[in-house]
Amino acid sequence: MVITFILVFVLGILAGVVGAMLGLGGGIIIVPALTLGFNMPMRTAVAASTVCIIATSTGAAVAFLRDRLTNTRVAIWLEMGTATGALTGALLAGWVNQRLLFILFGVLLAYSAYNMFRTRKEEHKKEVTPDAISQRLRLKGSYYDKALGRRIDYQVSRTIPGLIIMYFSGAAAGLLGIGAGIFKVPAMDQVMGMPFKASSATSNFMIGVTAASGAVVYFARGDVKPLVAGPVVLGVLIGAILGARLMVHMKASKIRLFFMPILAYTAIEMIYKGVKWW
Amino acid sequence: MVVGNGHEAGAEVHPIELVLARLLRLGSLIAAALLTVGIALMTMGMTVLAPKLITAGLLVLLGTPVMRVVAASIIFTKERDWHFAFFSIVVLCAMAAGIYFGKGD
Numbered sequence: 001m002v003i004t005f006i007l008v009f010v011l012g013i014l015a016g017v018v019g020a021m022l023g024l025g026g027g028i029i030i031v032p033a034l035t036l037g038f039n040m041p042m043r044t045a046v047a048a049s050t051v052c053i054i055a056t057s058t059g060a061a062v063a064f065l066r067d068r069l070t071n072t073r074v075a076i077w078l079e080m081g082t083a084t085g086a087l088t089g090a091l092l093a094g095w096v097n098q099r100l101l102f103i104l105f106g107v108l109l110a111y112s113a114y115n116m117f118r119t120r121k122e123e124h125k126k127e128v129t130p131d132a133i134s135q136r137l138r139l140k141g142s143y144y145d146k147a148l149g150r151r152i153d154y155q156v157s158r159t160i161p162g163l164i165i166m167y168f169s170g171a172a173a174g175l176l177g178i179g180a181g182i183f184k185v186p187a188m189d190q191v192m193g194m195p196f197k198a199s200s201a202t203s204n205f206m207i208g209v210t211a212a213s214g215a216v217v218y219f220a221r222g223d224v225k226p227l228v229a230g231p232v233v234l235g236v237l238i239g240a241i242l243g244a245r246l247m248v249h250m251k252a253s254k255i256r257l258f259f260m261p262i263l264a265y266t267a268i269e270m271i272y273k274g275v276k277w278w
Numbered sequence: 279m280v281v282g283n284g285h286e287a288g289a290e291v292h293p294i295e296l297v298l299a300r301l302l303r304l305g306s307l308i309a310a311a312l313l314t315v316g317i318a319l320m321t322m323g324m325t326v327l328a329p330k331l332i333t334a335g336l337l338v339l340l341g342t343p344v345m346r347v348v349a350a351s352i353i354f355t356k357e358r359d360w361h362f363a364f365f366s367i368v369v370l371c372a373m374a375a376g377i378y379f380g381k382g383d
Binding site: 001002005051054055057058059061062065066068070072073076077079080083084086087090091137174208209211212213214215216217219224226227229230231233234237238241 | 294295296298299302303305306309310313314316317320321329332333335336337339340342343344346347350361362365366368369372373374375376377379380
């Protein structure tokens with residue numbers, strides 16, 4: 001038992017570091033590792049992974065908030081989309097064709113991976129002109145980039161398309177059980193014109209909220225097994241604190257280099273899931 | 279507002295960020311402490327108390343994002359930032375409804 005505890009704990013640290021650096025929940029690491037590596041039932045793995053998303057978000061947010069990488073105003077604006085989307089997703093589950101959705105979202109992710117690859121060399125974006133809502137809600141932000149050694153001021157644009165994407169990302173999370181952060185980072189980075197590090201930190205901040213209602217449900221159903229979730233969540237918490245400190249000192253172009261393969265992998269995996277039953 | 283060199287600028291934080299950071303740090307510290315003690319006791323063979331402590335730690339962790347949205351809505355209301363106070367309440371309602379309907383099946 002002690003050996004399993006240690007292994008699961010180490011797995012948690014790894015997932016926490018990766019999740020915090022990239023603004024993802026780490027589910028793509030935890031779920032396959034627990035089901036394939038430790039022969040755990042899918043429900044137990046998904047429930048543990050949902051609590052881990054909260055751990056990643058909470059552990060990393062402290063450092064990101066202090067460094068002002070997290071844009072709390074953008075986060076709350078977009079959380080309206082993810083939270084209502086997740087609700088819609090939960091209500092529609094069982095009524096919609098999952099295969100089609102997997103393919104649709106897979107293609108979307110593949111496109112955003114391609115887009116990120118095209119702009120991989122950019123360390124910062126061209127001037128972004130804020131739209132009316134962004135100005136009215138004062139969504140712009142600024143932070144001190146420790147990797148570049150200077151202050152980055154940025155504007156936010158296309159607030160409504162961003163909100164709509166978040167709604168669908170929330171619905172996808174509710175319907176397909178995936179995509180804690182994988183849609184959020186590209187939406188802010190590529191659509192709304194936010195710097196990559198601010199997008200990642202803000203996504204990280206938001207995923208905890210999206211995961212919380214799901215986690216409560218898993219708890220109520222008894223799917224959260226303390227002996228599985230305990231060590232992995234503790235590992236993720238520690239990993240996320242470390243990952244956040246690392247990320248703050250990393251260049252955006254380098255973090256993107258890690259993000260792209262994960263994006264491409266998830267895209268392929270989703271399309272495969274949609275196609276394989278045909 | 280803008281003072282001194284970059285490092286000072288990096289440390290300069292909005293009150294809301296500071297309050298939320300404190301809240302999240304408190305939540306993760308309590309959760310980590312409960313989890314650590316729970317796991318340690320489990321390895322020592324205290325199989326009755328240990329899972330309870332671990333569950334308590336997981337529940338504290340689960341409560342932090344909810345508390346975070348509640349705290350944000352209170353701060354925005356105090357600052358009379360009605361837009362964002364309203365947005366926070368929309369988020370809270372959607373979360374509550376998600377839990378309600380999720381339990382249904």
